[in-house]
Amino acid sequence: MLTAHSVADIRAAEETLAATLPDGVLMQRAARGLAEALADVPTGDLVIALIGPGNNGGDALFAATHLLDRGVRVDLCLFDEQKVHAEGLAAATAAGAQVVAAPTQQRWCLDAVLGIGARPGLEGKAADWAAWIAEQRPFTVAVDVPSGVDVDGATTPGTHVRADATVTFGTHKAALLADPSAPAAGDVHLVDIGLGPHLGEPLLEAIEPSDGHLLAPALEWLDDPRAHKYKRGVVGVMAGSEQYAGAAHLCVAGAQAGTAGMVRFVGSDALSARVVDRAPEVVAGRGRVQAWVVGPGGGDDAGEQLASALEDDLPVVVDASALEHLPTTFLVPALLTPHAGELAAMLGVDRDDVESDPLGHATQAAFRWGATVLLKGRRTLVVTQSRVTRVNLTGSSWLGTAGAGDVLAGFAGSLMASGLHPHDAGSLAAFLHGAAADVANPDGPLTATDVAAALPVATAEFLGGRL
Numbered sequence: 001m002l003t004a005h006s007v008a009d010i011r012a013a014e015e016t017l018a019a020t021l022p023d024g025v026l027m028q029r030a031a032r033g034l035a036e037a038l039a040d041v042p043t044g045d046l047v048i049a050l051i052g053p054g055n056n057g058g059d060a061l062f063a064a065t066h067l068l069d070r071g072v073r074v075d076l077c078l079f080d081e082q083k084v085h086a087e088g089l090a091a092a093t094a095a096g097a098q099v100v101a102a103p104t105q106q107r108w109c110l111d112a113v114l115g116i117g118a119r120p121g122l123e124g125k126a127a128d129w130a131a132w133i134a135e136q137r138p139f140t141v142a143v144d145v146p147s148g149v150d151v152d153g154a155t156t157p158g159t160h161v162r163a164d165a166t167v168t169f170g171t172h173k174a175a176l177l178a179d180p181s182a183p184a185a186g187d188v189h190l191v192d193i194g195l196g197p198h199l200g201e202p203l204l205e206a207i208e209p210s211d212g213h214l215l216a217p218a219l220e221w222l223d224d225p226r227a228h229k230y231k232r233g234v235v236g237v238m239a240g241s242e243q244y245a246g247a248a249h250l251c252v253a254g255a256q257a258g259t260a261g262m263v264r265f266v267g268s269d270a271l272s273a274r275v276v277d278r279a280p281e282v283v284a285g286r287g288r289v290q291a292w293v294v295g296p297g298g299g300d301d302a303g304e305q306l307a308s309a310l311e312d313d314l315p316v317v318v319d320a321s322a323l324e325h326l327p328t329t330f331l332v333p334a335l336l337t338p339h340a341g342e343l344a345a346m347l348g349v350d351r352d353d354v355e356s357d358p359l360g361h362a363t364q365a366a367f368r369w370g371a372t373v374l375l376k377g378r379r380t381l382v383v384t385q386s387r388v389t390r391v392n393l394t395g396s397s398w399l400g401t402a403g404a405g406d407v408l409a410g411f412a413g414s415l416m417a418s419g420l421h422p423h424d425a426g427s428l429a430a431f432l433h434g435a436a437a438d439v440a441n442p443d444g445p446l447t448a449t450d451v452a453a454a455l456p457v458a459t460a461e462f463l464g465g466r467l
């Protein structure tokens with residue numbers, strides 16, 4: 001699992017570790033890691049380093065000494081000459097760095113204006129530098145975080161640097177993984193400075209290809225010689241309507257691609273006939289299930305369907321139109337799967353509010369409904385009270401295609417029917433859904449049907465450690 005920690009936790013870990021080491025060792029580790037990450041800068045090229053008032057600037061000043069040692073030239077722009085890491089400046093200038101008044105046209109830029117001590121939003125000289133980067137587009141490497149973003153909240157309330165890459169120290173930060181700030185970080189490289197053993201519970205985590213073990217609780221039947229389809233679990237689907245009949249097919253396709261042994265479909269006679277015609281393995285009509293999926297492509301009866309599913313006292317995935325009919329709180333394990341517009345409607349705010357603070361709003365909803373909230377987006381979030389929030393790193397914007405959400409809901413329901421907690425079911429579904437898109441067509445268009453068809457292979461590769 002890839003983890004990100006809060007600023008407070010990082011500071012506490014740094015303090016504990018620094019107390020066991022000679023002065024300045026951590027900054028030296030950070031600086032060396034930063035210089036190594038800049039190994040592609042050719043000898044003789046000029047790097048412009050934008051140096052802020054704190055230790056973030058210090059990291060870059062010591063990294064400059066390593067760059068200068070190997071023949072790279074470095075110009076320094078100081079945010080405030082009175083407030084600069086003094087030893088770092090002395091070392092960099094002694095090694096040959098020049099202080100200049102303003103950045104000029106350069107191919108390489110180091111953003112060391114602010115690190116984890118930042119108040120979000122840049123002003124004055126720092127805002128001018130961010131504008132210069134945006135206009136001139138030098139290859140920009142952010143030190144620890146892109147300056148000006150909200151490090152823990154992953155929001156971008158003001159002017160900030162947009163980097164091509166970020167070299168971060170000790171652990172990831174929420175802002176590097178979650179939207180809307182993640183694009184400002186570019187490619188993220190983690191430098192180990194030894195903080196690991198001193199860090200507490202992460203603020204955010206992301207499933208990685210090596211985390212196949214997370215599916216184990218849904219696969220206990222695999223080694224059971226007497227296992228049969230009911231031991232794997234039955235997922236019940238209430239999806240589709242006259243207007244959106246396709247959603248029934250896609251949700252069923254997602255459910256069939258998962259770990260459950262059987263899919264039941266409950267809907268109108270006409271829709272049931274269509275679904276069974278297309279997917280003959282599906283059993284139509286009410287009966288025993290271990291989890292329900294309600295809402296994809298649902299019509300006017302989504303509210304009644306949700307109420308009827310909830311009467312069974314079973315885990316439930318609530319999607320699309322069923323999200324308009326939520327109970328005050330959930331008494332069963334529930335996974336709510338809104339996109340930004342649906343979450344905005346649930347909370348009575350604007351879509352822009354959700355998009356500018358997805359973590360905050362998903363968290364608010366998870367607490368309010370006592371449910372797991374999976375907020376769909378480029379970086380899908382899965383939030384449950386008392387569990388570490390997960391952010392999904394697989395897939396691409398090509399997944400924003402009609403019906404992909406229906407497949408996701410069905411697949412997550414299948415994992416829940418096999419016994420996974422909604423937090424694991426939601427985050428694994430998002431992860432495998434993105435991975436399936438990569439299996440189907442990594443760099444171009446694809447349909448929701450393609451994604452559903454690739455899910456079993458993506459799952460097998462994940463389980464086999466080959467993703």
Ligand SMILES: NC(=O)C1=CN([C@@H]2O[C@H](COP(=O)(O)OP(=O)(O)OC[C@H]3O[C@@H](n4cnc5c(N)ncnc54)[C@H](O)[C@@H]3O)[C@@H](O)[C@H]2O)[C@H](O)CC1
Binds near residue numbers: 143
């Ligand atoms: N934590 C670690 O393990 C290590 C951290 N390193 C590096 O140090 C920075 C954090 O340094 P710190 O001095 O605490 O914070 P900053 O460099 O971010 O600067 C704080 C400084 O800036 C002023 N300030 C804050 N926001 C603004 C703003 N919007 N506009 C203007 N000025 C602002 C604030 O008042 C302070 O004076 C960390 O990110 C790492 O890069 C180590 O070197 C390795 C160990």
Ligand SMILES: [K+]
Binds near residue numbers: 113
């Ligand atoms: K920075």
